[in-house]
Amino acid sequence: MSSPSTYYIPHDAKWPIIGSIALFLFFAGFAAFLNGGNSVVMLAGGALLIYMMFRWFGLVITESENGMYSKQVDTSFRMGMMWFIFSEVMFFAGFFGALFYARIFSGPWLSGIGEGGAAATNAVLWSNFEYMWPHNGPAELGGEYQVMGWLGLPLINTIILLISGVTVTIAHHAIKEGNHDKMVRWLLATVALGFLFVGLQCFEYYEAYAHLNLKLTTGIYGSTFFMLTGFHGFHVTMGAIILLVVMLRGRRKHFSATNHFAFEAAAWYWHFVDVVWLGLFIFVYII
Amino acid sequence: MSTATTEHHDHHDDHGPAYGWKRWLFTTNHKDIGTLYLLFSLVMFFIGGGMALIIRAELWQPGLQIVDPLFFNSMTTMHALVMIFGVVMPAFVGLANWMIPMMIGGPDMALPRLNNWSFWIMPFAFLLLLSTLFMEGGGPAGGWTLYAPLSLQGGDSFAFVIFSIHFMGISSVMGSINIVATIFNMRAPGMTLMKMPLFVWTWLITAYLLIAVIPVLAGAVTMLLTDRYFGTSFFSAAGGGDPVMYQHIFWFFGHPEVYILILPAFGIMSSIIPTFARKPLFGYASMVYATASIAFLSFIVWAHHMFTVGMPLAGEMFFMFATMMISVPTGVKVFNWMATMWRGSMTFETPMLFAIGFLVMFTIGGLSGLMLAITPADIQYHDTYFVVAHFHYVLVPGAIYSIMAATYYWIPKWTGNMYDEKLGKIHFWISTIFLNVLFFPMHFVGLAGMPRRIPDYSLQFADWNMVASIGAFGFGFSQLIFAYVVIKCMKGGEKATDEVWEGADGLEWTVASPAPYHTFETPPTIK
Ligand code: HEM
Ligand SMILES: [Cu+2]
Numbered sequence: 001m002s003s004p005s006t007y008y009i010p011h012d013a014k015w016p017i018i019g020s021i022a023l024f025l026f027f028a029g030f031a032a033f034l035n036g037g038n039s040v041v042m043l044a045g046g047a048l049l050i051y052m053m054f055r056w057f058g059l060v061i062t063e064s065e066n067g068m069y070s071k072q073v074d075t076s077f078r079m080g081m082m083w084f085i086f087s088e089v090m091f092f093a094g095f096f097g098a099l100f101y102a103r104i105f106s107g108p109w110l111s112g113i114g115e116g117g118a119a120a121t122n123a124v125l126w127s128n129f130e131y132m133w134p135h136n137g138p139a140e141l142g143g144e145y146q147v148m149g150w151l152g153l154p155l156i157n158t159i160i161l162l163i164s165g166v167t168v169t170i171a172h173h174a175i176k177e178g179n180h181d182k183m184v185r186w187l188l189a190t191v192a193l194g195f196l197f198v199g200l201q202c203f204e205y206y207e208a209y210a211h212l213n214l215k216l217t218t219g220i221y222g223s224t225f226f227m228l229t230g231f232h233g234f235h236v237t238m239g240a241i242i243l244l245v246v247m248l249r250g251r252r253k254h255f256s257a258t259n260h261f262a263f264e265a266a267a268w269y270w271h272f273v274d275v276v277w278l279g280l281f282i283f284v285y286i287i
Numbered sequence: 288m289s290t291a292t293t294e295h296h297d298h299h300d301d302h303g304p305a306y307g308w309k310r311w312l313f314t315t316n317h318k319d320i321g322t323l324y325l326l327f328s329l330v331m332f333f334i335g336g337g338m339a340l341i342i343r344a345e346l347w348q349p350g351l352q353i354v355d356p357l358f359f360n361s362m363t364t365m366h367a368l369v370m371i372f373g374v375v376m377p378a379f380v381g382l383a384n385w386m387i388p389m390m391i392g393g394p395d396m397a398l399p400r401l402n403n404w405s406f407w408i409m410p411f412a413f414l415l416l417l418s419t420l421f422m423e424g425g426g427p428a429g430g431w432t433l434y435a436p437l438s439l440q441g442g443d444s445f446a447f448v449i450f451s452i453h454f455m456g457i458s459s460v461m462g463s464i465n466i467v468a469t470i471f472n473m474r475a476p477g478m479t480l481m482k483m484p485l486f487v488w489t490w491l492i493t494a495y496l497l498i499a500v501i502p503v504l505a506g507a508v509t510m511l512l513t514d515r516y517f518g519t520s521f522f523s524a525a526g527g528g529d530p531v532m533y534q535h536i537f538w539f540f541g542h543p544e545v546y547i548l549i550l551p552a553f554g555i556m557s558s559i560i561p562t563f564a565r566k567p568l569f570g571y572a573s574m575v576y577a578t579a580s581i582a583f584l585s586f587i588v589w590a591h592h593m594f595t596v597g598m599p600l601a602g603e604m605f606f607m608f609a610t611m612m613i614s615v616p617t618g619v620k621v622f623n624w625m626a627t628m629w630r631g632s633m634t635f636e637t638p639m640l641f642a643i644g645f646l647v648m649f650t651i652g653g654l655s656g657l658m659l660a661i662t663p664a665d666i667q668y669h670d671t672y673f674v675v676a677h678f679h680y681v682l683v684p685g686a687i688y689s690i691m692a693a694t695y696y697w698i699p700k701w702t703g704n705m706y707d708e709k710l711g712k713i714h715f716w717i718s719t720i721f722l723n724v725l726f727f728p729m730h731f732v733g734l735a736g737m738p739r740r741i742p743d744y745s746l747q748f749a750d751w752n753m754v755a756s757i758g759a760f761g762f763g764f765s766q767l768i769f770a771y772v773v774i775k776c777m778k779g780g781e782k783a784t785d786e787v788w789e790g791a792d793g794l795e796w797t798v799a800s801p802a803p804y805h806t807f808e809t810p811p812t813i814k
Contacts, residue, residue, distance in 0.1 A: 009395045011313075013313050013400040015400070016404030017312055017403075020411045024415065027415060027453065031415075031447040031449075034446045079397070079472060080464050084464060087498045087501070091502035091505060093503065094503040094505075094507060094539075101532045102532065109529075110524060115599055135527050137523070137527030139526065141526040141527075216518060216519055217519070219526035220528045221527070223519035223521055223526070224521075226519075227513065
C-alpha cells in the first residue's frame with residue numbers, strides 16, 4: 001500500500017458529540033447513583049460510550065485500510081499515543097505520591113516523630129499509635145486485618161506480566177516479517193496472559209476480602225493498596241481488550257510489515273501497564 | 288509531502304464550511320473550533336462575572352444582607368472554577384486553534400476529530416458543574432481548591448463537581464496532546480523550532496504542563512471521591528492519611544496550573560508588542576529559554592500555597608527560595624518586552640494599549656507574588672485579601688487582558704473587518720480605571736487583615752470594600768462594550784487589509800482577510 005502524499009483532514013465528525021453526550025450521561029448518572037439514585041443513566045451512558053468508541057475507531061480503521069493516511073498522519077497518531085501514555089503515567093504518579101507521602105510523612109508524624117507539633121498531636125490524640133508500615137491508622141479503621149504478602153499470587157502475576165511482555169515482542173517481530181499467523185498466535189498468548197492476570201487479581205481481591213479482612217476501608221493501607229492495584233487492573237483490562245482488537249484485525253490480514261501503528265500503540269500501552277506493575281510490586285507488595 | 292486532503296469521500300467538490308448548525312456540531316476545521324472555544328469562553332466570562340458581582344454586592348457593606356452565607360461561599364467557589372476552567376483556559380485553546388496552524392504554516396490541527404471532541408466536551412462539563420447550583424444543599428462551597436475535609440462535607444453536588452472536573456480534564460489533555468502533535472508534526476518545511484513565533488512556543492510548553500498536571504488533579508479529586516463515597520482514608524488522619532496531603536497533591540497541579548493561565552499570555556505579548564513598536568522582539572532565544580525555565584520551576588514551588596499549614600522548616604525554606612527564583616526568568620521577559628519598545632516607533636491601537644496595560648499591571652501582581660513568597664511575611668498575608676489582590680492582578684490584567692489584546696489584534700484576520708477602534712480604546716480605559724479601583728484596595732484591606740472567602744467583615748474594612756464594589760460593577764458593565772465591539776465586528780465594518788497592522792510579521796498576515804476556510808494546504812515557503 002503506497003501512502004498518499006497529502007495530509008488527510010476528515011470532515012463531518014459525528015462521533016465526538018455522541019461521545020460528549022455519553023460521557024455526560026455517564027458522569028451525571030454515576031454522581032446520581034453515588035447519591036443514592038439508580039444506575040440506569042450511568043449504564044446507558046457507559047454503553048453509549050462503548051458504542052461510540054467502536055464506531056469511531058471502526059471509522060479510523062476503515063480509513064487506514066483504505067490507505068488514506070500518509071506517513072505524516074501516522075506520526076500524528078504516534079505522538080498522540082505517546083503523550084496520552086505520558087498523561088497516564090502522571091495519573092499513577094499522583095497515587096504513588098499519596099503512597100509515599102503517607103509512608104514517609106504522615107505515618108511518622110502521627111506517631112509523634114518529627115518537628116513542630118507532631119509529638120504534642122500524638123500525645124493528645126493518638127498516644128498509643130506507633131508507626132509501622134503497613135497500618136490502618138491510629139483509629140485502626142476496618143479492624144484487625146492481615147497484610148497481602150508478595151509471595152504467591154502477586155509474584156505469579158508479576159511473572160505472568162513479564163512473560164506477556166515477551167510474547168507481545170515476539171508478535172511484533174512476526175508482523176515485522178509480515179507473518180500474520182504468527183503474530184495472531186503470539187498475540188493470542190499475550191491476551192490470554194492479560195486476562196489470566198486480571199482473573200488472578202480478582203481472586204486475590206476475593207481472598208483479601210473474605211480471608212484477610214483487608215478492604216478498601218482498611219485505613220491508608222487498604223486505600224492505597226486497592227486504589228493502586230485497582231486502577232492498574234483496570235488498565236490491564238483495557239490493554240488486553242486493545243490487544244484483542246489488534247489480534248482480530250490481524251486475523252483479517254490488517255497491517256503490513258511496515259505499517260502497523262495500531263499494533264505498536266497497543267504494545268506501548270502494554271509495556272506501560274507492565275512497568276507500572278513493577279512499581280506496584282515493589283512499593284505496594286514487597287517493601 | 289505535506290499538502291492536505293480535505294475532501295470527504297462523498298462530496299469531493301466540498302471545500303467550504305457546511306451549512307447551518309451541523310457545521311458547528313460536526314466541524315473539524317481549526318478555525319471553526321477556535322471560534323467555538325472563544326465564543327464559549329465569552330459566554331462563561333459573563334456567567335463567572337455575574338457571580339463575582341453577587342460576591343461584591345454582598346461585600347458592599349459589612350453584615351449579611353443579600354445572599355445567605357452558604358450561597359456566598361458557593362459563589363466564590365464557582366466563580367473561580369468558571370473563570371479558570373471555563374474562561375481563561377478555553378480562550379487560550381481557542382486562540383491556539385485559530386493561530387497555531389496559521390503561524391506554523393500547517394493545513395489544520397494534527398488530529399481534527401479529537402479537536403472537535405475537546406471542544407464539545409466543554410459545554411457538557413459546564414452543564415454538569417453549573418447544574419449543581421440548583422441541587423439540594425446548593426453548589427460546592429468549600430473553595431475552588433476543594434480542600435479536604437471541608438469539601439467532603441458538601442451536599443449532593445459534591446460528586447457532580449468531581450466528575451465535572453474529570454470531564455474538563457479529558458478535554459484539556461486531549462486538546463494539549465493535539466497541540467503538541469500539531470506543533471511537532473504540522474510545521475511547514477523550513478519552519479524550524481527556533482523560527483516559531485513565541486505564541487507557538489509558549490503554547491507548546493503550556494501543553495506539556497497540562498499533560499503533566501491535569502492527570503494529577505484527576506487523581507487528587509478521585510481520592511476525594513473515594514474518601515467520601517467508598518470509605519478510603521487518603522485524607523483522614525484517623526485512617527493514617529492526612530488532609531495536608533490533599534493540599535500537596537492539589538498544588539502540585541495548582542501551581543503549574545497558574546502558569547498554564549499565563550504562559551500563552553506571554554506568547555501573545557511577544558506577538559503584539561513588536562508589531563506596534565515596529566521592531567523585532569528583543570531577545571527571542573532568551574524568551575524561549577525563560578519560558579522553559581518558568582515551566583520547569585513551576586513544578587518545584589507548589590508548597591508556597593501552604594506555608595501556614597505545617598511543613599518541616601527545610602520545606603518552608605526550599606519552597607520560599609524556589610518560588611523567588613521564578614521571578615528571574617519572569618523578569619527576563621518583562622525586560623525583553625521593555626527593550627522591544629525602547630526607541631520603537633510606537634503607536635497605541637487598542638491591542639497595544641491592552642499589551643501595555645498587561646505589562647504594567649501584571650508586574651504589580653508579580654511583585655505582590657514575590658512578597659507572598661517570603662515565608663514569614665506570608666504567614667501574615669495568607670488567606671487574606673492581599674492574596675486575592677495578587678492573583679487578580681496576574682489573572683485579570685494578566686491573562687484576561689492578554690486574551691482581549693489578542694482578540695483586538697487578530698479579529699480583523701478572523702472576520703475580515705476592522706473593529707471599532709474608538710470603542711476599543713474606550714473599553715480599555717474604562718476597564719483599566721475600574722479594574723484598579725476594584726483590585727488595588729484589596730491590597731490595603733488584606734494587609735490590614737481582612738480574610739478572604741467570608742461574606743461579612745469587620746467595620747474597619749468597610750470603606751475600601753465599598754470602593755472595590757464600585758470598581759467591580761464598573762468593570763463588569765464595561766465588559767459589555769467588549770461584547771458589543773466583538774459582535775459588531777463579526778457583523779461588518781471597515782474592511783481589513785491582509786496585513787492588517789503595518790508592523791506585523793508572521794505567516795498569519797500573509798493570507799487573506801478574513802482568513803480562508805482552509806489555509807496553507809500547500810505549505811508556504813519560509814524565509
Ligand atoms: C512572580 C511570580 C509569582 C509568585 C512569586 C507568586 C507567588 C504566590 C504565592 C506565594 C501565593 C500563595 C499566597 C497565599 O496563599 O498565602 C500565590 C497565590 C496565587 N497565585 Fe501567585 N505568584 C506568582 C505569579 C502568579 C501568576 C502568573 C498567576 C496566574 C496567572 C498566579 C496566580 C495565583 C493564584 C490563583 C493564587 C491563589 C490560589 C488560591 O489560594 O486560591 N500567581 N502566588
Ligand atoms: Cu503558586
